[in-house]
Amino acid sequence: MIGLILITMILALPAAGWMKKEVKSDRAAHRSALDPIIMVPGSSATQNRFDSLVKIINHDSVHSHSLIKVTVERNNKLRISGKLLSHDHRPFMVIAFADNADGYQPVQRQAAWMNLAVNQLEKIYGFNRFSGIGHSNGGLIWTLYLEKYFDQNRFSIDRLMTIGTPYNFKERNLNKKTNILKELINGRKKIPKHLIVYSINGSINYSTDGLVAAESVAAGKYVFQGQVAHYTRITVTGDNTEHSDLPQNRQIIKLIEQNVLRTQKPQLERK
Template sequence: MKYKKMESSLLIIFVCILAILLFEVKGHVHASKNPTDPLPISAPVIMVPGTNGNVDRFDSLVDSLKQTEKNVDEVKITVHKDDSITSSGHFTKQTKRPIIAVAFEDGSDPALPKQSRWFQKALEYAEKYYTFNTYDYLGYSNGGLIITGYLENEQKSNDPSLYHLITLGTPYNDTSWDYNENSSTFKKPKAESPLLKYYLKNKNNIPKNITVYNIAGNADHQNSDNTVPLTSVLAGRLIYNDSEKYKEIIVDEQADHGSLIENPKTLKLIKEYLFESVK
């Protein structure tokens, strides 16, 4: 009799576990398993790091967002040198604010033009599994140059449309003081770097109906974030000044280049510009 009761109890436990597992499988759509039936999602925030950054670069930022925002989920996409793609994470029907972190096997500075093309490949990949018409973008450091190169040279007519763009510590006029003034104001470059000239060449290809927030660090009021001169970041206005809205924000505290992503003011701005609109 005791054995029968034990068997019954084990059977009930097994059925309960099976039911939980089936519910989890039904409720979650895994990017690696369902390319034929894309899941509709709200406009994702696509985050791209700077030089040699990987898909984990924004982990602390995403963790901070999850503490105050509901239903934040993340997919991570890495594009390799041979155009192949690996990914992890998934969105669900309950995901309210999807985040897609995109990085590249070759994240070096010389590969910037390729990274813009690889970003387009990442968009195509994401659209195999998720349906979205617009997206917001956060580009840290060279991540801001990657989206600029994509908009100028790589965007396809059937790609989702960019809506909000935040660039954070982006060296539009390179990092050398040979091209940049040691000043807190920007009128025109001391000299146009080859990098800036490259992105000015096709600036008219950038859609005008976007909102751009250009965030710069001014560590210890030294007109630099200790990596990128302030006037280099502000040179972004030469590229995006024709946008529907263009706004510059200078962060003075905890404004070292490597700390900009974790900066409390930066986090507040990201929430305000990228998350408030979906509440």
């Protein structure tokens, strides 16, 4: 009897692995036509944070992209506005939070709220894939979401762009890793290996965008490098490179158009 149980368990192991591969293969073969770009603003920013960005992109595009906005309230209820335009396969969806405070614990809560919002949006619009953009702490929220809540058997994500994201908060010394950076490093194996990541930082004086230090943005390499398919760091200089201006920066919008909205080979990594 014991031998029979052991044989059954041994046979079940490869079967379980086969089923897991089949689920992933089935999901890949049935990728939804709808492929939204989900954007998350930073601390103190609202669902309107990316209005100018979308307006500029729509001005540059032959076909307009929809803009759907979600605000997650403190009681977990969602306020959703906007309309999915006909024949639009690449809509923009913004997930913001009524409690948009800065800090380690607020960012943790916001990542959990993001999970609620993504699940609800999926139920409404029926997509199973997306790309992501996060400005400032929005990039931290995105990374925490991928490590703690993202279900690779349910969704796929192709590209993530973080803009001015302080992976080490205000700490410039990369030898002094903050709690958020330590957590992201510890959970990095949960990030999809096929993901293409772009990490953008603005530079008004070659060391900061006026709020976030270049060293803190660069700390993202400890999270993504060697884990994802491609990790590219890009520094943007010139006009509108202060932290709050980055989502409207024309260079960054061009990077979004080239590397998130369009399918093409990723740029070479820039140090």
